[in-house]
Amino acid sequence: MLATPPTHSAFPSPAPSSSENPKAFAASDGARRRFGAYVHFPWCLAKCPYCDFVSFVAPEIDDEGYADAVIREVEVRAGGADAGRRGRLESVFFGGGTPSLWNARDLGRVLNAVRRGFGGSAADGLETTVECNPTSLDERRAAALVDVGVTRVSIGVQSLRDDRLRFLGRLHDARGAVAAVQAALRAGVGRVSGDLIFGLPGQSPEDARDEALELVGLGLSHVSCYQLTIESGTRFGELARRGRLPLADEGAVAEAFVAIDEALTGAGLRHYEVSNYARGGHEARHNLGYWRGDEYVGLGCAAYGFERVSSAAGQRSAEACQVAGHRWRNVVTPERYVEATRAPERERVAAIQEGLEPLDAETLMRERLMLGLRIAEGIDLDRAAQDLGVPGWTPARLRAATWLEERGRIVREGPILRVPRAAWLWTDDTAARLF
Numbered sequence: 001m002l003a004t005p006p007t008h009s010a011f012p013s014p015a016p017s018s019s020e021n022p023k024a025f026a027a028s029d030g031a032r033r034r035f036g037a038y039v040h041f042p043w044c045l046a047k048c049p050y051c052d053f054v055s056f057v058a059p060e061i062d063d064e065g066y067a068d069a070v071i072r073e074v075e076v077r078a079g080g081a082d083a084g085r086r087g088r089l090e091s092v093f094f095g096g097g098t099p100s101l102w103n104a105r106d107l108g109r110v111l112n113a114v115r116r117g118f119g120g121s122a123a124d125g126l127e128t129t130v131e132c133n134p135t136s137l138d139e140r141r142a143a144a145l146v147d148v149g150v151t152r153v154s155i156g157v158q159s160l161r162d163d164r165l166r167f168l169g170r171l172h173d174a175r176g177a178v179a180a181v182q183a184a185l186r187a188g189v190g191r192v193s194g195d196l197i198f199g200l201p202g203q204s205p206e207d208a209r210d211e212a213l214e215l216v217g218l219g220l221s222h223v224s225c226y227q228l229t230i231e232s233g234t235r236f237g238e239l240a241r242r243g244r245l246p247l248a249d250e251g252a253v254a255e256a257f258v259a260i261d262e263a264l265t266g267a268g269l270r271h272y273e274v275s276n277y278a279r280g281g282h283e284a285r286h287n288l289g290y291w292r293g294d295e296y297v298g299l300g301c302a303a304y305g306f307e308r309v310s311s312a313a314g315q316r317s318a319e320a321c322q323v324a325g326h327r328w329r330n331v332v333t334p335e336r337y338v339e340a341t342r343a344p345e346r347e348r349v350a351a352i353q354e355g356l357e358p359l360d361a362e363t364l365m366r367e368r369l370m371l372g373l374r375i376a377e378g379i380d381l382d383r384a385a386q387d388l389g390v391p392g393w394t395p396a397r398l399r400a401a402t403w404l405e406e407r408g409r410i411v412r413e414g415p416i417l418r419v420p421r422a423a424w425l426w427t428d429d430t431a432a433r434l435f
């Protein structure tokens with residue numbers, strides 16, 4: 001499913017000792033910043049042929065045992081830090097896998113532990129999202145999620161055409177997708193989002209437009225539209241390698257993107273990120289945090305977390321003021337993860353993490369560019385430079401910006417750099433040229 005944190009391929013450092021990696025998720029420079037919490041639930045009913053997310057198919061899921069394990073992790077990641085140093089919890093995102101398979105009572109126990117540990121509450125407007133599949137979301141389950149504090153669901157509709165759902169290996173049909181969306185709305189979930197996949201072989205721009213319109217016509221306030229990508233290590237990847245997977249050509253994919261854009265913006269949604277549309281105020285705050293470079297605590301097996309640290313732990317020389325950070329990843333397999341959470345408190349973080357990647361300020365600046373250019377608001381380069389303590393407008397970046405501007409690939413408004421919607425398809429390349 002979607003909305004994972006930005007991925008990275010290598011973790012060169014060995015697992016940290018608990019002294020290298022303080023157990024508390026705390027901003028060490030004392031600033032009160034926003035952050036989100038991501039909780040990974042790793043199981044699905046079946047593996048989709050295009051999926052390269054960490055998900056497992058298991059005959060039985062120990063809902064209670066996995067919730068207990070995540071709560072043990074919360075205890076050590078949240079414990080000890082004073083709330084003022086930690087920042088403000090903006091959002092909690094249950095992703096997967098298929099977290100709508102998780103017993104709502106156990107998901108609620110985890111949510112309570114996160115709120116207790118990190119200080120967020122519904123009264124503070126905490127956004128709490130659960131990714132759902134139509135096969136595991138009916139009105140009763142949606143109401144149970146609302147009861148435990150969930151404010152937003154993101155439903156993996158993917159298509160409203162049975163033949164495309166079969167091609168994607170999904171377990172639901174179009175009728176099931178519609179029923180799940182309607183159930184969530186009837187149950188009173190405050191905000192309901194639906195995912196669509198486009199760029200499928202044989203899909204005309206008119207088809208793409210019609211599906212998007214039908215989906216938003218169900219009453220959704222947020223739609224995510226993702227291009228089908230073929231990843232190595234997946235069943236589609238293997239079929240493509242052998243030349244046995246029909247694929248849409250690039251021109252057709254671009255036409256579908258434009259058709260969806262026209263349909264959804266025409267229906268009153270704002271295209272606020274390359275793949276995301278929302279009615280005013282219904283943007284996904286959790287994902288906006290990723291795109292803006294906010295910190296996030298990752299909980300559960302295979303989850304990534306990111307925390308900012310001041311270099312040299314508080315030594316304030318000119319260089320030491322450059323803010324850097326760490327990204328960690330938890331052990332991937334659920335069994336090893338659950339076992340690791342049973343380690344004594346002092347050793348638990350080191351047991352749970354299998355990698356800690358140090359990030360210098362220049363790396364964070366490149367990530368800010370890559371992610372910030374994905375959103376309509378763009379990136380304030382002066383502010384990012386000040387925040388990270390590195391130069392923003394280097395001579396090379398100025399030259400690249402001029403080159404891109406002349407070609408209509410970026411717009412410069414004072415310190416703000418943004419990609420115009422007409423050039424969003426090339427956002428990754430645009431960002432890379434600004435590195």
Ligand code: SF4
Nearest residue numbers: 001044047048051097
């Ligand atoms: S339901 Fe989502 S996470 Fe699970 S296999 Fe399919 S795409 Fe992957």
